[in-house]
Amino acid sequence: MPPRKTALKRKRDANEDANDAKFMDGILKQRTDAASKAAGHEWARQYYQGVPIGKLSGMGCGLHILGSPEVPFQSPFPCDGRFGISSGTGPKGSDGGSIRLIGPKNYWGDSEEGISDAILLVPFRHVEQVIVIPNPSRVAEEDWAYRVIVVPTAATGASSIVREYPQLVSFSWPDNVADKGLAGQVGAAADDKKDTYLSVLKRAFDAHLGTFHEKVIDVSDQTRSRLIGVPSNLSVDSPVQVRVQGHAFFLKTGILFTSESRLVYLPVESIQKAMIVQAHDAKSKNKNDIAGVDVICDVTEPYYEGMEGETAQKALISLGHLEVGILGHLKEYMKAHNIGVMMCQQHFYDYERNVPATGWMPIMG
Incomplete structure (x- = not known):
């Protein structure tokens, strides 16, 4: 197991959204007054998705299925943390199986026993997908081969943009042989001759996701x-x-976008229609050259259930500056998922700096 690290300090990309970075850094601050504690409670309860805790029977209870060592988290807190899986108290965890996220230390005050650390509970009934991807930051995090993404149902489609909570969960995970760093029933029973950290994680998550006819998506x-x-x-x-x-990941179930401060998951059913835009840069000597490809999706909130009088929102989400070589693959992806696509082109004075010379123009024929 890689050595434990202090809170992971990441260099923010110059083009990264400043509001996202400020929000994520602010999460780490200790709650010291009434206002900050109220905001902290709202953040800590985000995965209840508006359901009163009294109706989430057995959440956090039952058997300790899996416990992790400290690993780098990207969201919902940008520091090292741990997670655990509890079975709940009903059949197969149907009424209370949950993921426990243990984050910023001394979040609620100073304590040597860890009782003041931030803890967030994610009920499995509120989990849409669990996705394992190759770590996009492997160069910066050489000991961590994978990223694990937990997608709350209420953070899919446009919801992950237009709603503050809930946030997608993201943490790094090693490509190691299973060892004593893994706790819980599944962790302790792991065979160090054939099990890895990844196989144990998938086994524990699949046991609970199966109740809802889902399983870990591993790419x-x-x-x-x-x-x-x-x-x-x-x-x-x-x-x-x-x-x-x-980085964008075009999966069988939808499109995932990851960065250090922003995570977006667009299930196929959230994408009403899309445009694939071929971008031409005026600085190119060959006017027929395509400088890049943009995919623009008209996205809804597929599972949004708001208060009376509230309505679901839409967003126009663009994945831009994609390499030209994947154009044919993008067309096949949209066709395979029955997503209506309009092929367009757009000219730019400077594509790298996103300085357009024209609007979108349909490609005829």
């Missing part, structure tokens, strides 16, 4: 796929303006 070995880990710029046209650099 960690698909590093040669042209649609896995594609460098991309995310931008959003909605009441919330976002522009950030990261």
